[in-house]
Every structure is written in structure tokens, then in C-alpha cells.
Amino acid sequence: MIDGVVVAALTPFDDAGALDVRRIPGYVDFLLEAPVGGIMVGGTTGEFVTMTSDERIEAIGAFAAAAGGRAPVIAHVGHAAPAEACRLATRAAEAGADALTAITPYFHPVGQAAVDAYFRHVAGAVPALPFHVYNYPDASGNRIAPATFRALLDMPNLAGVKLSVGTFAEVEPYLELLGKITVMSGNDALAVPFAEAGGTAIVSGNASVRPRLMADLFAAARGRDAAAVERLVAELDRLRERTAAAPDRLKAVLRASGVDIGSARVRTA
Template sequence: MKYKGLICAMITPLDENQNINPKATCELIDYLINKGVSGLFILGTNGECHVLTDDEKVEFAKIVVKHTNNRVPVFVGTGGNSTREVINLSKRMEEIGASALSIITPYFVPPTQNELIAHYKAIAESVNLPIMMYNMPGKTGINIEPESVRELAKVKNIVGIKDSSGKLDNMKAYLEVTKGEDFSVFSGSDSLILDILKAGGHGAVAATANFLAGIDIAIYDNFIKGDLEAAQKAQNSIEELRRILKLGTIPSVIKKAVVLNGIDVGPARFPVTQPTGEVLEEIKKVVENYKKEFNKDL
């Protein structure tokens, strides 16, 4: 089965003491599923995977899997630098009922393409869950090259890739080398949702959906219906949110937007701090403008 649609790169709600907040997590899950997302992608970049312990990741995944209750697939991030540690965490996530795994490339010391292929193959052999690779060269220092994707797409349970390179040509190359495979290519760059769909891609994993789920889904739905004008209008309308996301360290701004929209997902984990001053005022203004213009479409 090919995965497709608009999947939310879900934030991780925390309380005032920086601990996982189960209540807000469940509220956010219900909000996103009721809006119509095709899946939940947890413990990614905007999910603060890099500042959570493995035990916290398992704790959070248990909450999400249980509350989602098979309404949509739950993609759980288990990536890391050590193949052994990724395998151990992936097995734990399989035990608690994750639908699929999301595995970012190793980072800090970027491996060669051959090492990367061996890394993903070893993980795939250790679990039965579907695996979506996660390419984010701007943060990891390594790009999963198309020829590597060609080889890895032949592995039975490696079923797709989220590409956050921001390069449409890179995604098009992934589509080209995986023709005929049961393999999905998703944009991880929210600015390219419509572009990847036009190129033959299968959807997007979007962080903006935490606040603009209805608008992001409208990009996909209108494209599928053949209404490219409406799809483009929806694509253009997320740019104002994307602009202010750059005003703070990930994921402080998107978290504040969600809080202002009525779900108390709390702050980011330290050392990232909450927006204040002029930045906070700008976020408030943009959120209010979205509410006035789109209201129930958010």
C-alpha cells in the first residue's frame, strides 16, 4: 500500500515543567484527525526528537498510538546516529503498536552512501514495520542520493521517503528512480506541497498543519479534484505562517500559534525559549489574521 495525502509533522505538547502533556496531546490528535489529516508523523524535527530521551519518546508514542486508535497511521521517528540504538528504539516502537517508522539519516558525522544503505537495510531487517526514510541535508549534513533511494526502495518494508531538502529536483529524481516500486515520495518542505503533487508525488509531511491543517489539506484535496486554482490559492495562503516560523528557533513559533489557536501545547524544550516582545506580537497578529480570514478552514 502506498501512503499518500497530507500528514501532519506533529509537535510534542509539553507542560510548564517541560514534561510531556498527555491531555494536550490528545486534544491535538483529535483536532488534526477531525480536520482530515492522512496520518500523524511524530518525533520528527518539529516534534523535538533531538531533545527527548528514548524513554520519553516511547512514553509519547504510547499516548499517540493509544488515542489515535487506528483512525490514521502513526509514523514514529526513531532515527539516530547509531544503527544499534535505532534498531533498539524501533523494536520498542513496534511493540507498542506504531503503524510505521520514520528514520532520519545519521547526523553530526555524515556517513557515506554505502554506509547509509547498510544502515537502513540493517534497520529494515530488524523490524516488520514499514519504514519511511527522512532526508534533511540542511540539518544532517548528508543527502540520501537518488541512486541510494533506488536500491533501498527495493527493500520490502522501506516504503517511502520524506524529503526536506527544499529541492524539487531532488524529489523528482526520487520519483524517477522508484518508478514501478511500491514507494511514496513526500515533500517535507511545506512550500513545495503543490509542486511535488504536480510532479507525481504522493503528498506532504507538513509542520504547518499543526495550525493550518484545513488549509494544507485543501492543497491536496483540490489538486486531486483537478481544481489547480484553488490548490494554488491554498498553497499561497500558508506563506504568511511560513514567514513567521523563521522568527524563532524550531518549534517555538508553531507551538505558540497552536496555543493561540486554543490547544495548550506549551513551550518548546530548553534551551529553546518562548517568543517574547515584538516576535510574540507578530505571531499574535498573524494568528488573528488567519482566524479572521479563514475561521473554520484552519
């Protein structure tokens, strides 16, 4: 099971907007200077919606090669077209991913039966790899209901769920599954209450530029170190005010710290 802070990695692009995998090894070395529990590639922070399938696989392969087994690489393979998500899953496995995740169907509203079928289809494409459901309703426009998720527990390779949700109440139905599967919070604002409730892993966009900060905060929250939590939350709040989780702003913060992974395709200004 995944444990600790999983970095929601940024994807490097050059000034012309082309994927620049040459920057990935140095970036991975920077991330792994902190005690992180994994690297998620091609998620929301990684700007997957701006990338072709070939680019996504090239990035996954480059991150896997750079990690070299030092931390598990979780490849995001979600796609609006289920068949393409399955192809991405197969290709990600071939590229060296250690585990897979896929966001719910997005853009068009769908019912829970379609959500169930989608995840079974994608997870079943590579039954040998652990699969994590990715629930980010504000971005995708669709959510997986707790009852629908529970129905998926019969999938042999279902390993966990990433909950990028707005309130702790939306996380609570999954807490009783802790220890059976990996339950990951994907909202940094909920990292402390999630850890205090027994959560064992978070996927953090802010860890893409400050992995040590997020690792220390999560460890302090798990250890109920109130003074450290207060100090680190204040530091995280300052970072969140600067970046608003936007890839271009995150990359600017990273650049200022001496790690340049280029430009972003998603720009806030």
C-alpha cells in the same frame, strides 16, 4: 501506501520542560478533524533531538493510543547511534506504531555505504512494519543519494521515502517510483509542484497547527484548481512568515487557535 497530508506532529511539554502526554488526546482529536493521511511522531517538528529515548517511546505510544486506528501513526526512530535506532524501532512497534521512519545518520559526515548499512540495519529491526527513509540533509548533514536509495528497494519492508529537500530538482529522481512506494515531500514550499507532478503524500510541519489548510491546499493542487491554490498558498505563506517552522512559534499559533499543547524545548527567543 500513505496518501494525502501527513502531520509532522508537535510534542507537548509543560512549562518546566517535562513531556506532557496528557495533552496528546485532545491534540490528536484536533488534527483528525481534517482529512489527514497520517501522523508522524517524533520528527524534526516534534523536537526529537531534545528528547530521551524513553520520552520518544512514551510520546509514540500516547499518539498511537489517541489515534486509535483513525489514522496511521508513523514513528520516527532515527538516532545517531545505529544500535539505539534499532532499539527505538523495536520499542516503537511495541508501543503501537503503524509504520517507522528514520532520518539519515546525523552530525558526523558519513559516506553512502554507511547510509546504506544504517537503513538496512534499522529497517531490519522490525521487518513486519513498513519503513520509510527520511532524507533531510540540511538538518542531518548527510543525504541519501538517489542511487543509494534505489539499492534499498530490495528491502522487503521499504515502503517509502520522505524528502525534506530544498529544491524540486532533488525530488525529481524519485518521481518515477510513484505507485511502487510512497514518495513524500517534506517541504511545504514544494507541496504544489509536487502534487502537480503526481505526488500523493506530503509530510507537513505547518499541518501541525493548520491541518485543514494543508489538506485543502494539497487537494486543490492535485485537482489543478488554480484559484484555490493561489488563495491557499497566500494563506500558507502568511503562516510560514509567522512560524518559520520553529516549534515554539508553531505552538504559539496553535495556542492562539484554542489548542494548548504547552511549551517547546527548542526556543527561537
